[in-house]
Amino acid sequence: MADRFEIGNRVRVRLDDPVGHTRAPRYVRGHVGEVVERHGSHPLPDAVVAGTKPGPSTVYAVRFAAADVWGEGGHTVTVNLWDEYLEPADGA
Structure with a gap:
């Protein structure tokens, strides 16, 4: 499977509120950030915990402006x- 996003792409974190385990921190859900690195393909932890056999999925390092996430701060936060x-x- 080809990577959907390239370094420099702007992405939005889905606003989902799943039942059970997720590795998407609530504080970035719905926010827009920039892909700054790709970390290869790894099983989705949500599916692993649910007991399914997930295929590999690309992991991206996404950088957010702290002011966008928390309303203040001149720094950034990067989340995998x-x-x-x-x-x-x-x-799109």
Whole structure:
């Protein structure tokens, strides 16, 4: 499977509120960030915990402006997020 996003792409974290385990932190859900690195393909932890046999999924390092996430701060925060948690920021 080809990577959906390239370094420099703007992505939005899905606003899902799943039942059970997820590695998508609540504080970034719904926010837009920039892909800054790809970390290869790894099983989706949500599926592993649910007991399914997930295929590999691309993990991206996504950088967010702290002011966008928390309303203040001149720094950034970078979060590793699986492809399933992301959508294009423009909604395409």
